[in-house]
Each structure stands twice: as structure tokens, then as C-alpha cells.
Amino acid sequence: MSDNVYSTICTGCNFGCGLYIRENDALKVDFRKSSPANAGKLCRFGMSLPRFYKPVKSIVDGKETTLDEAAKEAAKRISGSKGSVAFLSTGNTTGEEILAFQKIAESYLCTGANFEALPKDTYQTVSVGIPYSEIEAAKHIMLFIDPYEQYPLIVRRLLLAKNKGAKITAVWWKDLPLADENIRPNDVSKLQLTKDSVIIADFHPLSDIEQVKSVLSLARNAEAKVTFLKPFANSTGAYILSKDAKQKSLAQLIDDINKGTIKTLFALESDPSVLMPPETLSKLTNLIIQTGQEVSAKANVILAHEPLYKKKGTLINNEGRAQALGGAGTNGLDALGIIAGAKFDFNVLHESVKKAIGITAVDEFTIPKYDRPAYGTIQAAPKPLEAKPxxxxxxxxxxxxxxxxxxxxxxxxxxxxxxxxxxxxxxxxxxxxxxxxxxxxxxxxxxxxxxxxxxxxxxxxxxxxxxxxxx
The missing domain is CATH 2.40.40.20 (Barwin-like endoglucanases)
Structure with a gap:
């Protein structure tokens, strides 16, 4: 039997690591050395992708069914829950599906990110990071992450910068081996930044917004560059494409479910059990999940389709680099069309994705030019840890x-x-x-x-x- 080989992107985070998925009796991962984001290198999660892509079946109330029937049932339950339905997608799918999802989710869209709590003029800075080449060229790098644990492929870039003479300062709860200086988060007043500094932090659904504001303020005051790494394959794409949409924060969504305002939740390629307490999810009348792999959350309706590596579509990595997936599948997009009541045209959505980032063709070897507007003074009040465990x-x-x-x-x-x-x-x-x-x-x-x-x-x-x- 000949193998099916897909050139694709790792779903472990938004770093944009390219790889090959080889399909035969079992899934295997192969290195793609031509990938500009990772030059073929993969972290432990990337090597574990065959375990991540567990097959999933479409289900309605515990009974197996077809994708079309599950989508029709989802449409019925969403329509019957008008005024009490929310839509969640954290960015683990294509830009084309995200745009289609927005058309369905006009009333209550949640990307997981709490942009409402940030000044509007910081949206672009938080959404799109700087090119990795600028990290390699930095003279001073300030880490507000544990790169080994959270974003392992950034370590290679940090070591290249260090070999060129960069000083690395870690602001973390643990001393990091590659850091020349380790400072605890409570001691940020000791930091010495200049316009030659590059700050690396992260931004995700569970981020402490006051900490995010503090990082933005440090960068602004020192005229330093700042980049926020993100945890999902298309987080940057989701944020760029949702910029003009009315978004709710994850905290607001949880609060509305707990109050009974939201009774039906439709999650697109997102596992709510990772983001929400089980007691919150238990209050939903309907949990609908559309996914290409097994999820932990117990859903009333599951719309199962091809996994990400088989999809046709576009991702945007943390640098803002557009990346084409190597598959041809559009079952996920077709299911969204059934829910919307009208088929979505992939080509139209694809053109909209390209227009949003100012390109005419998807080329992973070229980073589009993004406006990086200055932002105003930010008042931040991060809460220091108390002297308790x-x-x-x-x-x-x-x-x-x-x-x-x-x-x-x-x-x-x-x-x-x-x-x-x-x-x-x-x-x-x-x-x-x-x-x-x-x-x-x-x-x-x-x-x-x-x-x-x-x-x-x-x-x-x-x-x-x-x-x-x-x-």
C-alpha cells in the first residue's frame, strides 16, 4: 500500500512548524527541512502528533450518525436557542473556516482572548508578532515565558541570538538555563530595558490581562520590541480575521453560562474542557463540537470531519507568515454551510483571508508587511504573589x-x-x-x-x- 503524504503545520502552538504527516496503517511524522519557521526541527509535541490525531465519529446524543445529519441537528439546536447561544473558536482551524464561523456567530463570538480588557490601539501589537529573524538579531532578550516548556522551537532562535552576543534575561518563577540573568516576576522593577531590547511573552485565553498590560507598558516606555507567542495553530489568523467582529472574552462566556444566559455552546475545533471548569460545562443544555480529532469534553452533538492536516486552507503563524495546508478537504467548511443554511465558497473566503493580510498569494517564505502602530500609555496593576504556597x-x-x-x-x-x-x-x-x-x-x-x-x-x-x- 502506498503512503499518503501531507505537507502540513503542527497544531502544538502558533509557531508555524512545518512537517510531513505520512498516512499508511498508522500515522507517522517526517521532518520538513524547508520549513522557514522551524527548519525541520520538531518539539516533543510535534513528534507526538500521531497520538493527537485520534479518529472521531459524528454523534447526536450518544448515537453515531453522519456528518451531514449531525450538522443538521446542530443547526436545529442553534436555531432553537436564539438569544442564548454562543460560538467559541480559539484558532485551531483554517482562516477560511474562521471567516465562515463568524458569519454564523454574529451574535456571540468568543476567540478565547480578552481583547475587551486591552486598549484598542494595542490590538495589532498583541495579535501579530515580530519575525523570528529579529529575535536572532536582538542584543537583549527579555523572557516572560519558559521557552523549554511552552514554546520549545523558540529556544533555537534564542541560542542563535546568544551566540551572536545577546544577553538573555528571564522573568520567571524558575531559573532558566539559557538566561544570563534570572529575575522573579515580583521584581520587574529591577529590569533595565532599552530600545535594543526584545520582549517575548505570550497571550492566550487564560492570560492575566494585568500582566499583559505590564509587558506592553514596559515595551512602550523603553521603545523596545515586543512579541506575544500564542498556543493554537492559527491564533494569529483568528485574531487578525476577528479584529472587526464583536468578541466576548472567555471570562464573560463562562460567567454567562453560569448565570444561565448562554444555554447552547458551539465550539469549532476547540475543546471547552481545557478552558472551562466542568461545573460550568454541566450547566449547558447543548454542547456542540465540530472537530477533526477526539476531544475530552462530553458533547451532545459532535460534527466529525477530516483532521487539520487533510484540510484545504490557510494558517497565519506568530510572525504573520501565511501558510498553506497541504490537504484538499473541505468537509468542515461544508458542515458550517449546512448550519448557516447556505454553502460557503472556499475560493471567496480564501480571497478574503489574503486581503486581510495584504497579499495576493500564499507564500510561506515571505512575511507580509504589517502596520505596527504605536500605542498610548497603559496603566497596569499586576498582582504580586503573596508569601503563601x-x-x-x-x-x-x-x-x-x-x-x-x-x-x-x-x-x-x-x-x-x-x-x-x-x-x-x-x-x-x-x-x-x-x-x-x-x-x-x-x-x-x-x-x-x-x-x-x-x-x-x-x-x-x-x-x-x-x-x-x-x-
Whole structure:
């Protein structure tokens, strides 16, 4: 049997890493060295894509059905929920599908991002990052992320910059090996930035908006460049294409579901269980999910179609680079047409995507020119950590995509180990929100009173959760 080979983009984040998916009896990943974003390199998640792309079937109330029938049922339930239906898409699908989704979701669109809380003149700065070549050429790089855990392919760019003489400062809860200087988030007043500095942070549905404002303010005051990395394959595309749409924040969506204002949620290539508490999802009358792979959330209606690597369409990576997917599938777009009551023309939507970023053809080797308007003074009030133990979730591709990983432990410093009299090879008891868990631990150069984890344990309330710890 001959293999089907697809030239595609990794879904692990918005870095835009190119690769090949080889289909035969099982899926395999091959390196695409010509890819400008990653030069063929892949992180652990990229190598794990065959596990991510688990087949999924269309379902209505627990019974298997066809995609068309599931789409018709979804249309019926959405129509019957007028005034109490919301639409969620975080950007894990093509730009063409995002535009079609917007036409359906005129009343209540949520991209997951809280742009409402940011000054309007910062939208472009947050949405589109700088070219990776500018990171390599930087003289001073300021990290507000853990690149190893969250965006591994940026490490290569950082090392290239360091080899050229760049100084790297990490503002993080743990000392990072590649940093020349490590500063804790509570001590940002110690930072010394200039117009030669490049700040690297991230922006996602669970971001602390005051922290985002603080980063923007630091960049503005120093006249430094800033780039926000993002967690979904087409996050930048979703933000650019949704700029003029009326968007609701994730926090607003959760609040409206909890209040009973929203009773039906339609999620496009987004797993709500990653973003919302289970008690919130349980209050929905209808959860409708359109997806190309298995999701964790228990939906009333699932519209199952081809996975991303088989789709026809366009992604826009963190640099603003337009990237064509290597598939020919449009089943997802056709399903949206059934829900809308009129078939969507792919070519028309494709032209709209190109027009939105000012290009006439999709060429992944060329970065379009983006306006980067200046923005005004920003008042930020990030809340410092109290001197009490907290559990901090370091969100990474495995967490965002609900893919099992082996990071089933917490990191803490030696002071905490000694204070609690923990044993090597033993466990740590963690209590929060009326729940208790017991986890293995690893000693690392972490801030006092901080536990770091790359895996959700189910006791969290947001990214930072106050906890009680004991042996």
C-alpha cells in the first residue's frame, strides 16, 4: 500500500512548524527541512502528533450518525436557542473556516482572548508578532515565558541570538538555563530595558490581562520590541480575521453560562474542557463540537470531519507568515454551510483571508508587511504573589491539546523540601478548593512558595492556585 503524504503545520502552538504527516496503517511524522519557521526541527509535541490525531465519529446524543445529519441537528439546536447561544473558536482551524464561523456567530463570538480588557490601539501589537529573524538579531532578550516548556522551537532562535552576543534575561518563577540573568516576576522593577531590547511573552485565553498590560507598558516606555507567542495553530489568523467582529472574552462566556444566559455552546475545533471548569460545562443544555480529532469534553452533538492536516486552507503563524495546508478537504467548511443554511465558497473566503493580510498569494517564505502602530500609555496593576504556597500551571502544547504527557509531578525548591522534610523519591500532598492530591516532586531552582507543573491536576482555579502543602 502506498503512503499518503501531507505537507502540513503542527497544531502544538502558533509557531508555524512545518512537517510531513505520512498516512499508511498508522500515522507517522517526517521532518520538513524547508520549513522557514522551524527548519525541520520538531518539539516533543510535534513528534507526538500521531497520538493527537485520534479518529472521531459524528454523534447526536450518544448515537453515531453522519456528518451531514449531525450538522443538521446542530443547526436545529442553534436555531432553537436564539438569544442564548454562543460560538467559541480559539484558532485551531483554517482562516477560511474562521471567516465562515463568524458569519454564523454574529451574535456571540468568543476567540478565547480578552481583547475587551486591552486598549484598542494595542490590538495589532498583541495579535501579530515580530519575525523570528529579529529575535536572532536582538542584543537583549527579555523572557516572560519558559521557552523549554511552552514554546520549545523558540529556544533555537534564542541560542542563535546568544551566540551572536545577546544577553538573555528571564522573568520567571524558575531559573532558566539559557538566561544570563534570572529575575522573579515580583521584581520587574529591577529590569533595565532599552530600545535594543526584545520582549517575548505570550497571550492566550487564560492570560492575566494585568500582566499583559505590564509587558506592553514596559515595551512602550523603553521603545523596545515586543512579541506575544500564542498556543493554537492559527491564533494569529483568528485574531487578525476577528479584529472587526464583536468578541466576548472567555471570562464573560463562562460567567454567562453560569448565570444561565448562554444555554447552547458551539465550539469549532476547540475543546471547552481545557478552558472551562466542568461545573460550568454541566450547566449547558447543548454542547456542540465540530472537530477533526477526539476531544475530552462530553458533547451532545459532535460534527466529525477530516483532521487539520487533510484540510484545504490557510494558517497565519506568530510572525504573520501565511501558510498553506497541504490537504484538499473541505468537509468542515461544508458542515458550517449546512448550519448557516447556505454553502460557503472556499475560493471567496480564501480571497478574503489574503486581503486581510495584504497579499495576493500564499507564500510561506515571505512575511507580509504589517502596520505596527504605536500605542498610548497603559496603566497596569499586576498582582504580586503573596508569601503563601501556590500551584502554577505552566501551560504547554500537551495541556492546551489535552494530550497525555509524562510530566506528572511538581517542581519546587530545596528550601521547601527541607522545610517539609520531604523524602527523596517520596510524594507531596497538595490541598486546594476542598480537594487533595498526592504528587511526586522534583527539586529545581524555583521561587520560594511556588510549585510548578506542566500538567493539570483538577484542583486548579485558573493558572495560579493557592494551596496547602505537606508531607
Amino acid at each position: 501556590v500551584l502554577i500551571d505552566v501551560y504547554n502544547p500537551f495541556m492546551w491539546n489535552s494530550l497525555a504527557d509524562d510530566n506528572d509531578f511538581v517542581e519546587l525548591n530545596l528550601n521547601t523540601v527541607r522545610a517539609l522534610k520531604l523524602f527523596k523519591g517520596g510524594t507531596l500532598k497538595i490541598k486546594s478548593n476542598g480537594s487533595a492530591i498526592e504528587k511526586k516532586f522534583r527539586v529545581a531552582p524555583v521561587q520560594d512558595n511556588v510549585l510548578l507543573t506542566g500538567k493539570r491536576f483538577g484542583i486548579e482555579k485558573g493558572i495560579i492556585t493557592p494551596v496547602e502543602i505537606s508531607r
